[in-house]
Amino acid sequence: MYPIAWERHNFTVQDVTTNNPDFTELVSVDIWPPVGSTLLPANAPVIHFQPGLRCHSGDIPGSTAVRRAYMAGYRSVVFNRRGHGHVPGVGHVPLTSPRFNLFGDTGDLEQAYHFTRNLLPPDTDFYLYGVSSGTAVTVTALGIWGERLSDPALSPRERARVPQFKAALTVVPGYDISSALKEFRWPYTDVLLENVKSWFVRKNERVLREFDSGLVDELLNATGLQEFVDKAYPFAGYETREEYYAKTNPVNLIHKIGTPQLIINAFDDPCSLPSNMHRASPVPAHGGRTYAAVAAGSNSTVIAVTKSGSHCPFFDAADGLVIPDALQPGYMLDSWADSVMVEWFDAAGSLF
Numbered sequence: 001m002y003p004i005a006w007e008r009h010n011f012t013v014q015d016v017t018t019n020n021p022d023f024t025e026l027v028s029v030d031i032w033p034p035v036g037s038t039l040l041p042a043n044a045p046v047i048h049f050q051p052g053l054r055c056h057s058g059d060i061p062g063s064t065a066v067r068r069a070y071m072a073g074y075r076s077v078v079f080n081r082r083g084h085g086h087v088p089g090v091g092h093v094p095l096t097s098p099r100f101n102l103f104g105d106t107g108d109l110e111q112a113y114h115f116t117r118n119l120l121p122p123d124t125d126f127y128l129y130g131v132s133s134g135t136a137v138t139v140t141a142l143g144i145w146g147e148r149l150s151d152p153a154l155s156p157r158e159r160a161r162v163p164q165f166k167a168a169l170t171v172v173p174g175y176d177i178s179s180a181l182k183e184f185r186w187p188y189t190d191v192l193l194e195n196v197k198s199w200f201v202r203k204n205e206r207v208l209r210e211f212d213s214g215l216v217d218e219l220l221n222a223t224g225l226q227e228f229v230d231k232a233y234p235f236a237g238y239e240t241r242e243e244y245y246a247k248t249n250p251v252n253l254i255h256k257i258g259t260p261q262l263i264i265n266a267f268d269d270p271c272s273l274p275s276n277m278h279r280a281s282p283v284p285a286h287g288g289r290t291y292a293a294v295a296a297g298s299n300s301t302v303i304a305v306t307k308s309g310s311h312c313p314f315f316d317a318a319d320g321l322v323i324p325d326a327l328q329p330g331y332m333l334d335s336w337a338d339s340v341m342v343e344w345f346d347a348a349g350s351l352f
């Protein structure tokens with residue numbers, strides 16, 4: 001498939017976690033079709049993608065979701081998070097400040113939302129899509145925003161600043177990120193750990209060592225993904241591992257989510273094991289229930305588990321595994337997750 005001709009918009013995010021002006025970073029959103037393009041109406045609904053680990057607009061993973069979105073009349077926006085920066089044909093964009101979070105930063109995501117919304121007509125509807133590691137920041141942010149909106153003391157002006165998404169899709173989440181990474185099946189742990197060390201640490205080694213050289217050595221010597229995340233919290237802006245998980249673990253506030261959210265998982269997923277959803281939650285507000293039970297008792301979240309699909313592909317053989325590609329002559333792989341994305345967002349758009 002030919003690459004998508006993204007329109008790039010660079011902007012600077014502030015470090016909301018510590019409010020330290022030294023930890024700002026130049027990030028980007030890639031938009032397709034471009035703002036002002038006649039391929040879609042100016043106020044075409046937007047799907048705001050949060051890519052997977054070490055991914056970006058060139059590989060979310062894959063690009064079939066973006067192509068399917070366009071076929072259904074949606075504009076796609078991909079937020080290239082801190083540490084995920086890339087230039088097509090050139091490669092990785094190094095960090096300029098010692099800040100990265102494998103799972104994304106909710107403060108950065110909120111800034112990306114407002115930056116994107118300001119580029120488009122005010123009546124544009126927004127939908128949120130998180131895939132793999134990008135689901136953590138998606139679900140965490142939805143919980144934070146839901147909790148914020150439930151505050152009766154929130155002023156109308158403050159309420160208007162809370163990001164508004166009509167619906168969200170969470171594809172292959174890890175649920176409790178403080179333990180889920182221990183469950184990855186071979187060889188994914190070894191492969192992903194080496195990718196994480198290379199992309200986030202070695203490619204940014206100079207600026208990270210200026211902040212904490214000893215921690216860089218610890219991360220490079222980590223023997224597992226969970227160990228890496230357990231130790232990397234200072235680079236995410238937190239004082240302790242406990243504080244990091246208290247503020248970033250997506251399971252903590254799932255009961256506060258008010259946005260309609262569909263979670264999809266596969267029984268044969270080698271990374272996001274469905275068994276994770278059946279673990280008893282340690283969050284006091286969940287009353288000892290499993291995450292699946294908390295979701296089932298909510299008014300916002302639905303979990304769908306398929307017999308197969310692996311980690312992200314969800315190849316659909318109903319139409320012979322491929323469908324016509326709307327962006328070029330030829331075909332593209334058919335993904336059930338892409339079809340569900342359109343159906344879920346279309347339904348939300350007609351109901352809310």
